Amino acid sequence: MRAANTxxxxxxxxxxxxxxxxxxxxAGQIFGLPIHRVHDVFVVSxxxxxxxxxxxxxxxxxxxxxxxTAVSLRRRLGLTDxxxxxxxxxxxxxxxxxxxxxxxxxxxxxxELDHAAMQPNPVHLDPRWVGLSQGVHQLKDRLLIILDVxxxxxxxxxxxxx
Numbered sequence: 001m002r003a004a005n006t007x008x009x010x011x012x013x014x015x016x017x018x019x020x021x022x023x024x025x026x027a028g029q030i031f032g033l034p035i036h037r038v039h040d041v042f043v044v045s046x047x048x049x050x051x052x053x054x055x056x057x058x059x060x061x062x063x064x065x066x067x068x069t070a071v072s073l074r075r076r077l078g079l080t081d082x083x084x085x086x087x088x089x090x091x092x093x094x095x096x097x098x099x100x101x102x103x104x105x106x107x108x109x110x111x112e113l114d115h116a117a118m119q120p121n122p123v124h125l126d127p128r129w130v131g132l133s134q135g136v137h138q139l140k141d142r143l144l145i146i147l148d149v150x151x152x153x154x155x156x157x158x159x160x161x162x
Contacts, residue, residue, distance in 0.1 A: 017101075017115040019043040019148065023108035024091060028080075030108065032137070032146045033091060040092030041107050044070065056155045059116050061101050063092065068099040076152055078128040084131050102152070111144070118146065 021032030022041070040063065047059035047070055058070040070090065074081055082105060090101035118135040125133070125145075132151045137144040 018112050019115050020110055023109055025102040026104050027079050030142050030144050032144050032151055035124050037093055037149045038091055043092055044088040044090050066099055068101045070101045070103055072103045078116045100153055126158055
């Protein structure tokens with residue numbers, strides 16, 4: 001019987017950690033939201049404005065009998081509101097027990113990406129966006145910015161600190 005050679009390198013394939021992201025588009029830029037944070041995707045029909053609220057809050061929505069705070073991702077990113085009268089889409093998220101509808105220009109597809117392939121934010125990325133991003137994925141023809149949902153919905157806390 002021959003002894004096994006312990007010096008032989010065994011090729012082990014490092015398992016990839018695939019994560020799924022719901023893609024959304026705002027002002028032509030594609031963003032990814034971790035799918036485990038997304039509860040709903042819906043068309044916004046009626047919204048009630050709230051006086052004296054932070055500018056990021058567009059109003060309140062009624063989603064199947066539940067009050068949902070509508071947060072404008074455009075405003076959160078420091079962009080102006082869209083001027084067109086197209087239908088508005090929202091992604092339902094929950095944070096700290098509160099329901100939020102993140103208003104976006106459009107909702108795309110679900111992408112499954114390798115977490116190890118995520119790159120740090122580019123140095124030229126708008127500083128307002130850096131604090132809301134976990135990193136980026138280079139797609140075939142676009143740059144996908146992965147949003148940090150907690151940071152996107154933490155605007156009220158930022159005001160309290162300021």
